[in-house]
Amino acid sequence: MRRQRRGIKLLALILGLSLVAAACGGDDDDDEGAQQGGGSEDQQDLQQGGELTDLSTFSQGGWDHLDPTLSTTVSESQIGDSIFDTLTEVDYSDIDNPEVRGEVAESWESNDDATEWTFTIRDGLSFSDGTPVLPSSFKRSFERASDPDFAGDYSYLFSFFEGGQDKLDGKADEISGVVADDDAMTLTTTLAEPYANFPAVIGFHTFAPMPESAEGQGVEWEQTADMIGNGPFMLESAPTQQQVVLVPNPEWDGTKYAEELGLPAQPYVEKITFVVSQDQDTAWNSFLAGEGEIGQLTSGRIQEAVDNYATTLNDPVLGIYYFQINQEDPRIGGPDNKLLRQAISQAIDRDEINEAVYEGTRTTATGITPPGIPGFQEGLCDYCAYDPDAAQQAYQEWQDAGNSLDEPIPIQFNADAGHEPVVQIIIDNLDAIGIPATAEPQPSDTYFGQMADGGCVMCRAGWIADYPTYDNFMFDLFSTTALGGNNYGYSNSDFDDLLAEAKRTTDADQAADLFHQAEQILLNDDIGTIPINWYLGQYAYDPDVVANLVQQPSLHIVWETVALANP
């Protein structure tokens, strides 16, 4: 899961704070659909020129790494994705049916069991220094990123490739499963395990191509304007902890990519300055003070933003706010306590949480996997709707079976991150049907570590997708081997088998059906987790000044499609 910013860190906000998102029944669903993915019809009226100052992307602190090989936060990858284009991109123009399209890859094909993928690279693409983008540009990148002396936090992704783990472990000089043929313009990748969703994964920023000039470059590269890529923008100057300035890459031409992505030939704006702020409230004040054109919504200021500005509150984000259940906890976990978990889930008034805590701006979750993920289906959870009578009945049945609670159920969360009111509503909801529960705030710095080490009973969690695949929510969170061994104790062989089958199924509809079955086992048969809400967008801007600003479900803005209303 990517962080938006450490401490700053992103996620703390998204996952934790109150920001965000407008309810589904927003203003105009038709408009929303048209906006997704850059809205090519609107783009015909957009004009080149002008400069933008963004106060949102780094509103929670600066960056550690802009090199896509090393970057980990959403804000960092906003820059990386603007400087580097990867093999594929997800087209969200139909939010209900997002599709993977080719960026640098013209096409791709796999063998029958989805273990070998061959990508054909488009001719005529260049890095901003004029050197060509070739299959070997990717091979170079992968080898650099998996060098154990250099590897970043996402380098484990290279273990997807055959021989990738050996390279990461220092047992091999190169990844045997990646072969580049510059003459044929093909990049052939052999995977360690079948992975039908691999084209979506390979679009992740860690897999960006690298120019020859990146050869031998370490962390110092990203601290200079020498870090060049093949994306729509390039660094105007060395990035600092005060600002990162991007200007259009003259070598880039978005019309060479898949037409459905709706990209312009060149970015509309002549310069974007991403201003760093160490404090989100200050960043919002900066926006109100007219120091930039784009701001980030912050807790307690959402209504003010909605009243005065345009926002991306209608744009869904690939993130889920949920409560993890420790299946090994005798009070609440395991098959004997399924009715108790059902009672808890049905007792929670998710709409009240949305209204009272999030100012009516989140989407009440009806499953774990959010809208925007290919294969998404609404309403997979049978017990996620507020139904106090059914909850009462389930709790009674659980008690009639000889069970009882000797002490309140502890509900854990990371303190001082905006979760207190959510937990309080849940405690009140549970109290209304007679289930005793108590809030157990935990130190934020160590929260996830402690929970994963077995401290969780019923603990708050959040997840933002790394890449837009169903398995990034199911497999990476709930499989028996998830998270280095699934310390939350959820393990169901039927669930695991369905996921394994889905991952190797190349037919999208069949794969989606398998994922749905797995998610229903998780949510309905086992009640292995309790979804609360899905995240939505977080940007604010003046529509008289900024045009065509759309937040992708990946949380990213496609900056090359953003324009000034009157440049």
Place this chain on the structure above:
Amino acid sequence: MTSYIIRRLLLIIPTVFIALSFLFVLFFALPGDPANLIAGGAERNIPQQTLDQINERYGLDNPLYEQFTDYWQRTVQWDLGESYLSRRSVNSILGEKAVASLRLAIWAIIIEIVVGIAVGLLSAIRRYSLSDKLTTIFTALASAIPVFVLGFVMQWLFAVKPNQWDWPEWARLRTSGIGPNSWALFFIPTGEQWRYLILPAIALASVTTALLARMTRGSMLEVLRADYMRTARAKGLRERDVVLRHGLRNAMLPVVTLIGLDFGTAIGAAVLTETTFTWPGLGSQIAQSVSDRDLPVLLGLTLVVVLAYAFVNIVVDVSYAWFDPRIRLGKGEHA
């Protein structure tokens, strides 16, 4: 005097050693796996492979005593290591941040001394007047209001509202950032720089200025009643000379002590001020390093802060002799 200064300088060595060693041990004593925290474990679950990688890269799975001795071997050679997160050299981070902090601190100290002493002095001379009462109220307020709250209020009043009222650009102060970073003679802002400097400088100075004003007032009130003041007046000196040459100089002793002690308060205020105004100095970096558990950066910056604190207090102690020639440092201070 020289031997006194040398002894005080030598005392810095154990002070620094104890302070940094304590911090070092505290880092590992705190709950949570350091590698997990470095990888962002406060916000997400981290794959084991990433944790192994971080442990190996920074030797975090080595025995603590090995890490401890290795740290001090490097530190005595002024090799402060590299940031766990950005992998940048701490020496280079330090060089960059210290300059920004120093500039802000210089202006905060100027405000503190000029405003604090002047207000305290006037308040004492005009005791129980309206201005004295107002001073009491405002200094109490300034001491009580948290720096970040004051920061937000000032941003609202001097940046947000002027924008809504369409004031000319030059009349709007900036909410954050260091701006063009253009200076003359190291610390004098040039061009647009003052618009970025003024709010954080005031915020940083606010608490210590208020304390200084109150201390100056109290100290002056005591001095004004002293016999030697009456003697000075009886000699026919002008009131201004009586107050400034005889009164203020004598009242300065406790005030100077306060300035030295205030340095610690100022460091705390700098953490909040620099974070609130995104001033790229040591304070905001320390705050970030704490939240990131970026130990090398935290230790490197703390080292500098401890050194600065020690030096400031040596200067304060030495200055006693100037304010009061009866004090002879290094000879009869224990008598």
